Amino acid sequence: MKILVAVKRVIDYNVKIRVKADHSDVDLTNVKMAMNPFCEIAVEEAVRLKESGEVTEIVVVTVGPKAAQEQLRTALALGADRAIHVETDARVDSLAVAKLLKSVIDDEQPGLTILGKQAIDTDNNQTGQMLAALTGLGQGTFASKVDVKDGTVDVTREIDGGLQTVSLTLPAVVTTDLRLNEPRYAKLPDIMKAKKKPLDTKTPEELGVDIASWVSLVQVETPAERKGGIKVGSVDELVDKLKNEAKVIA
Ligand code: AMP
Numbered sequence: 001m002k003i004l005v006a007v008k009r010v011i012d013y014n015v016k017i018r019v020k021a022d023h024s025d026v027d028l029t030n031v032k033m034a035m036n037p038f039c040e041i042a043v044e045e046a047v048r049l050k051e052s053g054e055v056t057e058i059v060v061v062t063v064g065p066k067a068a069q070e071q072l073r074t075a076l077a078l079g080a081d082r083a084i085h086v087e088t089d090a091r092v093d094s095l096a097v098a099k100l101l102k103s104v105i106d107d108e109q110p111g112l113t114i115l116g117k118q119a120i121d122t123d124n125n126q127t128g129q130m131l132a133a134l135t136g137l138g139q140g141t142f143a144s145k146v147d148v149k150d151g152t153v154d155v156t157r158e159i160d161g162g163l164q165t166v167s168l169t170l171p172a173v174v175t176t177d178l179r180l181n182e183p184r185y186a187k188l189p190d191i192m193k194a195k196k197k198p199l200d201t202k203t204p205e206e207l208g209v210d211i212a213s214w215v216s217l218v219q220v221e222t223p224a225e226r227k228g229g230i231k232v233g234s235v236d237e238l239v240d241k242l243k244n245e246a247k248v249i250a
Contacts, residue, residue, distance in 0.1 A: 001054060001055050001056060001110075001111035001112065001148070001170070002055070002056065002057045002058075002059060002108065002109070002110045002111055003046045003049060003050075003055045003057070003058050003059070003110055003111065003112045003113070003114065004059050004060075004061060004101075004104065004105065004108055004110035004112070004113040004114070005039070005042045005043050005046045005058060005059070005060045005061070005075065005080065005113075005114050005115075006039065006042070006060075006061050006062070006097075006101055006113070006114070006115045006116075006127070007035050007036065007039035007040075007042070007043065007060055007061070007062050007071050007072070007075055007116075008035070008036040008039055008062060008063075008064070008068075008071070008116070008119045008121075009033050009034075009035065009036075009062065009064050009065075009067065009068040009070070009071045010033065010034065010035075010036045010119055010120055010121040011026070011028070011031055011032070011033060011034075011120075011121055012031075012032040012033060012034040013034070013037055013120055014032075015031055015032055017222070018031075019220050019221065019222050020220070023219050023220055023221060024217070024219070024220070025217060025220055026121070026220055033067070033070070033071075034071070035071040035074055035075070036116050036119045036120055036121075037116070037120060037178075038115075038116025038117050038118055038119070038120070038175075038176050038177075038178070039071075039115070039116040039119075039176075040078075040183040041116065041176040041177075041178070041180050041181055041183055042114040042115060042116055042175075042176045043058075043060065043075045043078050043079070043080060043183065044078070044180075044181045044182070044183040044184060045114060045143075045146055045176060045180055045181055046058045046079070046080070046114055047078060047079035047080075047184075048181065049112075049146070049148060050079065054148040055111075055112075055148075057081050057082075058079060058080040058081050059080065059081065059082055059083070059084060059108055059110065060072055060075040060076070060080040060082075060083045060084070061083070061084040061085075061086065061101065061104050062083075062084075062085055062086070063086040063088065063092055063096075063097050063100050063101075064085075064086075064087075064088065064092075065087070065088070065089050066087060068085065068087075069083075069085055069199065072085055072199055073191075073194050073195065073199075074186060074194075076194035076197040076199070077186035077187075077190045077191040077193070077194035078183070078184065078186050078190070079190075080197075081197065081198075082197060082198040082199070082200070083197070083198070083199040083200070084104060084108075084199075084200050084201075084202065085199060085200065085201045085202070086100050086104070086201075086202050086203070086204060086207065087201050087202070087203055088203070088204055088211060090211055090213075091213060091217070092211050092213070093124075093213045093214065093215050094122075094124045094126045094127045094130055095130055095214065096204075096209065096210075096211040096212075096213065097127050098127050098130035098131040098133075098134055099134060099209045099210075099211075100204060100207055100209050100211070101113070101115075101127070101131050102131060102134045102135050103207040103208060103209055104207070105131075105135055105171075109171075110171060111170050111171050112148065112153060112170060112171060112172060112174065113131065113137075113171070113172070113173045113174070114146075114173075114174050114175070114176060115127055115128040115131070115173070115174075115175050115176070116128075116175060116176055117141060117142050117175040117176055117177055128141060128173055128174075128175035129141065129175075131173055132172075132173040135173070137168075137171055137172050137173050138166075138168035138169060138172045138173070139168070139172065139173045139174070139175070140153065140155025140157060140166050140168050140172065140173075140174045140175075141157060141174075141175045142157045142158045142159070142175060142176075142177040143155045143156065143157060143174050143175065143176055143177055143180050144156050144157070144158045144163065144177050144179045144180050145165075145180065146174060146180065148170075151169065151170055152167050152168060152169055152170060153167070153168050153170055153172055153174065154166070154167050154168075155167075155168060155174055157177075158177045158179065
């Protein structure tokens with residue numbers, strides 16, 4: 001079975017976000033970029049499925065600028081077999097990404113497509129769901145366990161207050177949650193080998209997809225600065241402050 005993994009280039013999760021002076025967007029100048037953490041989990045799961053013999057080929061795909069090829073090379077170093085770069089410098093919203101991924105699925109016919117549950121830059125949490133709707137495939141979102149059997153995949157999902165297991169007929173779409181696995185690091189020899197693995201570049205036009213956005217970004221604000229805390233000397237002082245200063249108790 002072939003597996004398709006969608007990976008997104010985002011700001012590294014350790015970086016403190018800066019907003020542009022005109023508040024039009026996040027400032028990406030000289031900022032360290034990385035693979036979205038949930039996509040790393042998706043790549044790791046695909047590699048584990050290949051190691052267990054369920055999967056024969058791993059194809060990774062990204063939509064983004066030329067620099068996003070760095071994240072494809074990382075995925076190739078982690079164990080993906082080949083990569084597809086849908087190149088665009090435009091701001092692509094989730095629906096456009098889902099349409100592009102559908103077109104790649106139509107070409108590649110993977111048995112399973114794995115995405116992250118959420119990209120940590122825009123926090124949309126909707127591309128996998130939109131992709132499932134556009135393709136008419138079953139979806140198992142927020143997966144904390146993925147079990148591929150004959151023609152089906154059982155997905156254990158993290159839901160409020162517990163776990164739910166759904167069984168999907170393949171082909172299907174799965175999105176990863178944090179506890180699905182712990183991604184490995186790429187080894188130096190694999191990073192070198194990844195440079196020679198196949199990487200195809202396509203444009204949205206070649207895939208026949210109009211990526212015009214239906215959503216425009218209006219404004220970006222940093223969170224309000226938090227005031228420092230104070231130490232109170234006694235329970236009575238605390239109660240007094242809660243009553244008379246914070247006015248949160250009567
Ligand atoms: P989102 O719905 O934007 O929060 O993203 C959820 C998941 O969709 C990500 O973890 C990726 O697997 C996939 N995805 C979103 N944007 C892209 C992109 N530009 N290229 C490839 N995959 C993407």
